[in-house]
Amino acid sequence: ESQLNPNYNFENFLEGDSNRLARSAGLAVANKPGGTSFNPLLVFGGVGLGKTHLAHAIGVEIKDKYPEKTVLYISAEKFTQQYIESVKKNTRNDFIHFYQLIDVLIIDDVQFFSGKTGTQDVFFHIFNHLHQNGKQVILTSDKAPVDMQDIEQRLLSRFKWGLSAELQSPDYETRVSILRNKLYRDGVEMPEEIIDYVAKNIKTNVRELEGAIISLIAQSSFNKKEVTLDLATQIVEKFVKNTKREVSxxxxxxxxxxxxxxxxxxxxxxxxxxxxxxxxxxxxxxxxxxxxxxxxxxxxxxxxxxxxxxxxxxxxxxxxxxxxxxxxxxxxxxxxxxxx
Ligand code: ADP
Ligand code: MG
CATH class of the missing domain: 1.10.1750.10 (DnaA protein, C-terminal DNA-binding domain)
Incomplete structure (x- = not known):
């Protein structure tokens, strides 16, 4: 089981200035896994900016181009649980061996390894083995390697071997394209001024942007309510906390x-x-x-x-x-x- 989610692909990962480097590097890696200098590829950025989506997209694309390759997506949390389990069951070597046989290993949210020395140690060995054998490693994190805490130095230095690419908050144009794309896929029409309003007011998080438009779509299609600016402001308010300027x-x-x-x-x-x-x-x-x-x-x-x-x-x-x-x-x- 690759654990890949085919709904997260490159086609629906919209490009913008905020993600161009990470997206292009992801595509390069997908075209030639293990064969670029982007190894590991580390994608970092804040909450809801598309790290998990991009990580899956790379895996999905590789599986599409190279069906014979074994691609595995796993969250750092689940990896850690599996490791702890293997220690309990005395199967630590099997655990390591399993991971060393993978062609493309994608680990999401490696900041979760912070302070977990046993897991870091086992991952260090797996990483070295894969890297030496020309296998591809893709990591995501909520921070750049320089800002990571309680991760062993030797592991941090490995993280920096390849490319660290940041996902930034999307600019206005990208936010509008993401909203339009979502509406298009759901077959829903929405007045321009509503799209504009949502894109102007939700700035830092794609997940919230999507959440707001999903609420609006639900209001318009299930409640058969006309989507007005007033309704849009109410919904946006629920997603944007404390950032609203207080008017007198x-x-x-x-x-x-x-x-x-x-x-x-x-x-x-x-x-x-x-x-x-x-x-x-x-x-x-x-x-x-x-x-x-x-x-x-x-x-x-x-x-x-x-x-x-x-x-x-x-x-x-x-x-x-x-x-x-x-x-x-x-x-x-x-x-x-x-x-x-
Ligand atoms: P993270 O892992 O960084 O917290 P996710 O990958 O879970 O963020 O993304 C949050 C949501 O935003 C997902 O539904 C994802 O599909 C969407 N998303 C993020 N970036 C983009 C993008 N560039 N184009 C389209 N959807 C995006
Ligand atoms: Mg994520």
Whole structure:
């Protein structure tokens, strides 16, 4: 059993500036396993940036080109468990022997070897044997070798023999392509402005990017909900923690007043003119949504109202959002302005 996941391949590993080196090196290795100077190939980078995907893609590609080669993908954690088990059962030599017969060994998340001297020792011997025999080793890690801790020096120096290639956070263009590709594969259409919004707001993690678009796809296809910018902001918020810039209630009042071409003092006034009331209710709605202020505090800052008025405003906005298309557009436009 190779443990390879065919769903992780090169075709759906989209290229961008952030991953070009690692992806190209991976392809080079896949074309000539053991026959390039990229041995070992170590792919490193933060959480959710595609290390596991790329590691499988290399293995899948090799298996495709060289069906006779034995390719094994294993997480460092599982490798460690197997090793411990072999010690218990007195089969340590069998364990080593098994791994020394592999043509392409892919070990994911080698930072897991930190502090595990027995596992590091056994891996050192396996590595040397494979390397000397022209077999390919591919490793992934959440850190560059220089930053790894509690890994023996002799092993670290082996890690540096080949190529260490970093997966960085994807740039905006790559994020858009990843989202488009996902939508395309799922056969779902999504307004451009939604794709743009998600790509602009989820920046550091492809897994979160995918998670957000999957939630949006689910909302649109299962709940038959129209995917609006407002819904997108709610979903994105769940994925992006603490990175959101806190907007002030003053700023919200300013943006809403500008949008409706009135002064802030008009927005705050006691008038019951419909369009002014609506602007005021929208300001309250966004203050609740985008700040941590209490209803009472929102009310006192927006024309000295009480908390019940704010609550009523938020409910009114929610209702109008459902029933009134023009009003829906106000919310989307303002959401966009306030999220920039
Ligand atoms: P890591 O192992 O670095 O934590 P993963 O390989 O699990 O990250 O990737 C997280 C998710 O992001 C996976 O679903 C993967 O398919 C996807 N992904 C990462 N990079 C890309 C890319 N360049 N193109 C398409 N999907 C990607
Ligand atoms: Mg991983």
């Amino acid at each position: 209630i003053d700023y919200i009042q300013k943006v809403v007043s500008d949008y409706f071409q009135m002064d802030v003092s008009t927005l705050q006034s006691k008038t019951r003119k419909r369009h002014i009331v609506q602007a005021r209710q929208l300001a309250m709605f966004f203050a609740k949504k985008f700040t941590k202020a209490s209803l009472a505090s929102i009310g006192s800052q927006i024309g000295k109202r009480d908390h019940a008025t704010v609550l009523h405003a938020c409910k009114t906005v929610d209702n109008l959002a459902e029933t009134d298309k023009q009003f829906r557009k106000y919310i989307d436009d303002l959401t966009k302005k306030l999220s920039q």
